[in-house]
Amino acid sequence: MTGRRLPHLPSQGAELGNAAPFFPKLGDLAADTAGSGRVGVVVTLPGEDSATTYHLRPPGGGPAWSAPADGTTLRPVPAQVTHATLLPGRDAVYDPRARQSSVPMEFHLEDGSTREGALVLTAIDLERLYAQTCRLLDRNENVLSEDS
Template identity: 50%
Template sequence: MADRTSKQPPDRSRDLIAGTPFRPRLGDLASDLAKDGRIGVVVALPSDESASYQLRPPGGGADWRARSDGATLRALPVPVTHATPMRRDAVYDHRAQQAALAVTVHFEDGGSCDAMLVLTPAQVELHHAQLERLLDARQSAQERAR
């Protein structure tokens, strides 16, 4: 019998192919492949006066220029700080044998996005046991505080 898997998100590998242009805005951080991945803040955009992007190291230093088509520039991912459960019921899909919990993912820049935390049955059992211990610890602390 063939293994059943959940539906996968669309393939985004085309977006990561070398040469895919990234057109940053002023103030964006970018990695410049032409400078061995050097990271810089975009301080000037291509225009009638300048035929290239101008970047500066985040802590200051000598500026450099990058191609105006953005072919050597790559966006830097914004780090995730944490995820919080949303006020929605978790669901279990018996056919896929997966549980799903809606969460909000928070980023270092203050942004956020909604996502699904997908758990196998073993992960559900593990987290159930961990949450039960946390609830017991909370109740014990509340009783001691009385």
């Protein structure tokens, strides 16, 4: 050993990880990891109106609370999935070892972005999906025959 301090070793006081610190802006949703981990809208920033902390309020309204000005207890709240669609041009695959099927999907998030992923189904899940899909196709066919 060289005897030099290595900053990436936790025993020497440095934290692991390379994530950038989170400094929310006014109106951002933030999860406060202090206490119960509740989610709030940032309504006051440190230094604004002589505030020395972040002030957050529940999204639907309610009493505000404070979080440290350095943002150490605040985390971003990821956008939630609104719906999923099949990825065009990609086929489902079956993995005989895992006894599962995988259907390529595109997940649409509330912020307008999308993420690719997969719907993983066991044999029982496939049977349930097949039964539900058949019922939906029958209903669609009935509607089409009524319209003509």
